[in-house]
Amino acid sequence: MIACLAIAVTTATASTPAAASPSGGTPCLPDSPARPTCVSGTLDDGTPYEFVVPAAWNGTVVVALDFAGQGRDEALTARLLAAGVARGGTSRTVTGWNIRAAIDNQAEALARFERAYGRARTAIASGTSMGGFVAAGVAQVHPGTFDAAVPMCGGLSGSVAQWNQKLDTLFVLERLIAPGLPVIDIPQDVEQARKAWIDALAAAQRTPEGRARIALAAAIGQLPAWGRNPDGSAPPPPDGRDAGALEQGAYLALAGGPLPYVGQAMSSRRQLMAVAGGNPSWNTGVDYTRQLRLADPALRRAVRELYEAAGLELAADLRTLAVAPRIAADPAAVERFSRGIVLDGRLRIPVLTLSGTGDQISTVAQQQSYEDKARRAGAGALLRQTYTETVGHCDFSPAEQQAALATMLDRLRTGHWPATSAPAMNARAAALGADAAPRYVPFVPPRFNRPYPD
Numbered sequence: 147m148i149a150c151l152a153i154a155v156t157t158a159t160a161s162t163p164a165a166a167s168p169s170g171g172t173p174c175l176p177d178s179p180a181r182p183t184c185v186s187g188t189l190d191d192g193t194p195y196e197f198v199v200p201a202a203w204n205g206t207v208v209v210a211l212d213f214a215g216q217g218r219d220e221a222l223t224a225r226l227l228a229a230g231v232a233r234g235g236t237s238r239t240v241t242g243w244n245i246r247a248a249i250d251n252q253a254e255a256l257a258r259f260e261r262a263y264g265r266a267r268t269a270i271a272s273g274t275s276m277g278g279f280v281a282a283g284v285a286q287v288h289p290g291t292f293d294a295a296v297p298m299c300g301g302l303s304g305s306v307a308q309w310n311q312k313l314d315t316l317f318v319l320e321r322l323i324a325p326g327l328p329v330i331d332i333p334q335d336v337e338q339a340r341k342a343w344i345d346a347l348a349a350a351q352r353t354p355e356g357r358a359r360i361a362l363a364a365a366i367g368q369l370p371a372w373g374r375n376p377d378g379s380a381p382p383p384p385d386g387r388d389a390g391a392l393e394q395g396a397y398l399a400l401a402g403g404p405l406p407y408v409g410q411a412m413s414s415r416r417q418l419m420a421v422a423g424g425n426p427s428w429n430t431g432v433d434y435t436r437q438l439r440l441a442d443p444a445l446r447r448a449v450r451e452l453y454e455a456a457g458l459e460l461a462a463d464l465r466t467l468a469v470a471p472r473i474a475a476d477p478a479a480v481e482r483f484s485r486g487i488v489l490d491g492r493l494r495i496p497v498l499t500l501s502g503t504g505d506q507i508s509t510v511a512q513q514q515s516y517e518d519k520a521r522r523a524g525a526g527a528l529l530r531q532t533y534t535e536t537v538g539h540c541d542f543s544p545a546e547q548q549a550a551l552a553t554m555l556d557r558l559r560t561g562h563w564p565a566t567s568a569p570a571m572n573a574r575a576a577a578l579g580a581d582a583a584p585r586y587v588p589f590v591p592p593r594f595n596r597p598y599p600d
Contacts, residue, residue, distance in 0.1 A: 170262025171199055175218060180227035184218065185262045193241060195255040197234025198223060204230035205267030207259060208551060209252050211236055211277035221544040234259060238276060243418040245305055245486035249283040253291045268558055272296035272551060274540040275508065282497065283487045289494040294554050298500040298547065299540040301508045302516035305486035306426055307598040309418065311509065312411050313427040313473065315367025318434065321470050322359040322463055323350045330425050330473055332416040343408040347401040354456035357393050361449045362463065364396035365441035366434055368511040368595055369407065372504035373398025374538045383535065389448035399506035405539050407506045424479030430472045435464045437595050488598065491519025493528040496557050500550045503589055504537030515594035530566045533589035545580035552578065
């Protein structure tokens, strides 16, 4: 039944008459059976924008950060064009970590699109990574302009909160494993700093003491105990009863794969502090013993087992962390960075999120913070959250992404949420032509340790 529904939604969407005849673009993607046209240009701040529109446009447009410059050739674009859906958006080349500017740019880009092609019947904000974060911001800031948002693998605890969480991880590692390596003040030679961290973690991983402390930092920082291998390949999820496998997964999340956690913590930290004009992160008043108590139970058990095997006293390391000098934030930088945005949960349009359980950059615990705020704001009925059992940052198949968008289109068409359970999402993705078995799974994220405001 669900598979039939997914096919019906896509077919109905593709056959609906266009809201306006495409008139403002030029022919592009000559090999595409959708016979699309494209329009591109620059926004007022110099940000590039671009849209691809099928000849049989049905009036729906999906707008995303990071589309301009690469999105037209993505498999998801081909899928949406075949369904009659236009896709486009902006890039981050100008805005970077100025999240609020990137949010506003989505609305400006949509206006440029509509100037060329006519008013869209349905506009959905959707993107991955920072684009997912921006899409959630669009839902909050521009609900009168967009009809819905589908954020994918975004750090949905908000600008300030997600970087406080990253501070916790690196603070523990620096105190216990890599004294003197940068946590906040990232040097201009970011690559050297990244390499220093990777090397320090590799050395620690070779000792029982280092492995125990890596597990402790991962538990406190709410990292997944699952990561990609250095060559980018994906190992299977670790057995939750195997302390060594969980620690290995946490180490790979920190230092393995093509986008290691500590590498992103160096490069993005330097960028965001330039945007904020100072340090917007702090751990003053943070109780790391409490955060360990609230950590994922399997990783918490692994920490205790690894400490015992290494002959270390966990309580002693926790005391070391308790008395370590804290890092204070610059209040003005916090205020500036929070404009980027603090997601308050006051939704006025439907939002469906898609997150990977093994995402080392946009840690999945942040989804709990987003849901909690929506529920407290009385907007829980407008939110649905979905998860894939995937490792690495934003590792979704095109079919999995299209299934999320098809679900939202169904929600907008009927006014009611269709089934968003893992079996329903997998059936929808399969009906849309998944190249590999779709990987949606039932999942409840752990409580996020560092909400802002708390």
